[in-house]
Amino acid sequence: MNPREVGVWKEKIPQIGRMMEGEEIVWLNPLLESTASGLAQTELTAEDVRDAADRLHRFAPYIKRVFPETEDSEGLIESPLTAISKMKEALSARYGVSMPGQLLLKQDDSLPISGSIKARGGIYEVLKHAETLALQHGLISDGEDYSRFAEPEFRNLFATHKIAVGSTGNLGLSIGIMSAKLGFNVTVHMSADAKQWKKDLLREKGVTVVEYADDYSKAVEEGRRQAESDPLCHFIDDENSTDLFLGYAVAGERVAKQLKERGTVVNAQHPLFVYLPCGVGGGPGGVAFGLKLAFGDHVHCFFAEPTHSPCMTLGMMTGLHDAVSVHDFGLDNKTAADGLAVGTASGFVGKTMQPFMDGCYTVSDKTLFDLLKLLADKEDIHLEPSALAGMPGPVNSIHAKVEKAGSTEATHIVWATGGGMVPEEEMNLYYGKAGK
């Protein structure tokens, strides 16, 4: 983008100039539409999400068999929804804003198997691919017990097939762990900002890790290129995969069930607000899509991004989606929130979600670290920096005067996207960065 075009955008959208200065901003989406009208504009349907949920049910006996930590949930990979009232008080005090509604934390940091939101979409896509191959080769048929996927004839088949993915870290962990467990030959292409412990852990599990000096987009591009030349290789495409998206979307009905169980009503008088940390967009976009199917116009979803990597915010603001990068606006895509360090958002997700999102906002690394410490001190919950991006959401929607956000009838869900696998020494380093 040339300097003149940048100037035009700055004129048009007042937040852009402030974003270029590295400031935190809130943007309300003028293209928000009714859920019905949003659904009429996409090919993805409630049936697609139901199909994904059914598939995860078919695989539950297998998951339970090979990951004993899923015993209690009968092989479903799900996380708790936790009331964080001490954190609510602390946020009110920190920002000087009264927050009369309910504040809940969706703890995807404690999702089994890989400790992040990627245990939803990532694992789902690997399972779907395994099912497709098993059906093609006549190893399984309709209605059979899927715990058989742990048997040697399945592993022998998968050993002749490859799975590849490009990742900043957590997607690689999910895909790598699940694929290796099934017996696939799996390669994770990792960007420069991926953490050493993630690479070590994957190699320990027999995953091939290829490292790139460049950022995330480069790792994805290279992974895609290598996979394309090999018909036995399935490339998991974080930027374009509808399977990933649908795996994430199953969260909608799961949250609806959890809210019902805890007696929380969602309707026109009692709106739900959900704040989702966003990188390339598939995870938070998929979850938001599932929430819209479950709650329609009564749920209000926001994407949260680092001030240095607001790719989805810029893509939606300008309507340019994946044709714009944070570098076009002079931003460097450098952030401690490694799960969100993405310079260009998924065009597929941006375009699909434009009519469904209430808005986007950005968070500085300093805020992420301060909130990381605050949550640890108040609630003894330990998240990775990316996972805190949702936390200022309630304050932002109240400040922006989003209807009913500041009422007692509101329920706010902060989506905590990861942290469960972070080694303790690493977590201590994060904790020590608060207040700096």
Ligand SMILES: *Cc1c(COP(=O)(O)O)cnc(C)c1O
């Ligand atoms: C990947 C990730 C996200 C964002 O998901 P995208 O699909 O990249 O938008 C948020 N938080 C954490 C911890 C992640 O690993």
